[in-house]
Amino acid sequence: MPSSIKDVAGKAGVSIATVSHVVNGTRYVSEETKARVYKAMKELQYTPNSVARSLRSRKSKTIGFLIPDLANTFYTSIAEGIQHVLRQKGYQLILGNSNEELELELQQLRMFNSQLIDGLIIASTASSMNELEGVLKGDYPVVHLDRIPQGCEQDRILVNNDEAVYEAVSELIQKGHSRIGMIGGLDRLSTTKERIAGYRRALEDAGIAVKDSLIRMGNSKQDCGYELTRQLCEETDMTALLVSNNQMTLGALTYLKEHRYRMPEQLSLIGFDDYAWSFLMDPPLSVIHQPCFELGEKAANVLLERIGQPLSKGKEYMLRTMFIRRDSF
């Protein structure tokens, strides 16, 4: 049985109010009283019960981060950025994983509800805010990250998906490619839509007709990247491929390696996200780099500001990607 504030007060011969104030430094307490309290705390191995504290004060100094795929280092890199700023401000981070399933996401959100958290950062798997109705009730500030559900008017942090893909595809076109495959994530997500829009725009601006058969979408996971690449290789005559997420890129590369595709001679490839392994591939992979850590930092900063000042309406913050040219195209 953990000891409570009462035990400490008893042992130190003071009131629980005094103990509370010593613990929180929230009003003056004489040095000798303080010393007695600290001694008692130590002897009893006292840790404040943060559940009771949260219940009473209606704040937990904890923020939640709900991600769609724990296996995707894009999100864990973001988490590191978030943690970096939270730590400095005395906040804790707890993570949830929706596994790209709406039902699981709702379940996690219901758990987050009930003032367990003072704020939430979410990369939602929902396509529209309607789907989150009833679980995002405005009890705490929310910052949307990466993918933004339709109708979202809260704060949101994202990258210039459309432009990023426009630029990459334009490079491919300039190299002479016209049959360019495109693999996207779940088609309900804003990121997928924006990236495909950029793809279309680049082709159109270059006067190349868009063939829908060259565009494939799936669930953002590795297996799916593998499968969609297989389809494109078998069913189309593409000469270049852009994969819009790092997990799917790994899947694509696996298929290509198994079938001994030579890059860039047989196929040019551009992936998303830049991790150590991108450079280690054979050949080194050209990628669209996303500022993960910075996305996390930005989201955390915006959220903390919003916690301090809940009013006024949400804003959009767009960070920039960077195209990194290596030998795969």
Added chain:
Amino acid sequence: MPSSIKDVAGKAGVSIATVSHVVNGTRYVSEETKARVYKAMKELQYTPNSVARSLRSRKSKTIGFLIPDLANTFYTSIAEGIQHVLRQKGYQLILGNSNEELELELQQLRMFNSQLIDGLIIASTASSMNELEGVLKGDYPVVHLDRIPQGCEQDRILVNNDEAVYEAVSELIQKGHSRIGMIGGLDRLSTTKERIAGYRRALEDAGIAVKDSLIRMGNSKQDCGYELTRQLCEETDMTALLVSNNQMTLGALTYLKEHRYRMPEQLSLIGFDDYAWSFLMDPPLSVIHQPCFELGEKAANVLLERIGQPLSKGKEYMLRTMFIRRDSF
């Protein structure tokens, strides 16, 4: 302001006790009363306050998982295994990250304390249980995972590190190598010690003298793998290298690629953990595969069992690794 049980009781014209029992299905309530309560809950968008619930019932249906490095997919894969079993039993998972820093680990543990969690799974960065004194106070069951602090008598889940490395090094020796480099993680960790023990044993059994200069240890991160590889390449005449963690392996590969080492002609390499990119390297990497998902499942199952039955002393569960031979050696 979220609505409370009182609001629901008022609206439904029943007592709060009845609402509670309806919510939890914990005693008989007539169908019509139930219906009225459900209606009120819906209209008020009522979500039970889990903080209050935890405070009162002294359980949270939540378990914590403290990991040393969010960027290391070994741990996120484990987290997926944990989540897989927790979900089925109605438990939630919250993650913490110690970033391999003892101070941060203690901080996270202090937050976990205070019955916010019903149990803990931890891959500790501490070398001995002494360092965790005062924060692991026995208020909830604990399962240690992967690395086991000295003096630990609680449940622990690990792999056969010693044997795994013994086997891999023996394979290298059989190929004719005698000057074999070894890169380990933090030297205070059990995993590092066991892996290095396996390395020494393999050499000794083969009648090869162990040179300490061929053994290097660092902080388990990518940069460190890079740096230690540089040292070994510049300062020794090794012909083979074993790296005992996937992050450090990426660092090692980066150095080797930058300096155009040819594998396995110039250097044979064996890494730890098997991810998609291991196969995609040039050449495909031989690795010691660890059963991550299964480790997570096992840990969660052991923990839940322990929550049900807290007595009796901790046991050790050892899962097996698997050597995967590819072309890098």
Added chain:
DNA sequence: ATGAAAGCGCTAACAC
């Protein structure tokens, strides 16, 4: 078949 009330551990308003 349902209600009244105690109390989990803490914070903060009020009192002296």
Added chain:
DNA sequence: GTGTTAGCGCTTTCAT
């Protein structure tokens, strides 16, 4: 400079 006390939202015992 410190103590008393109400009450956060809930579960659960004891009533009836």
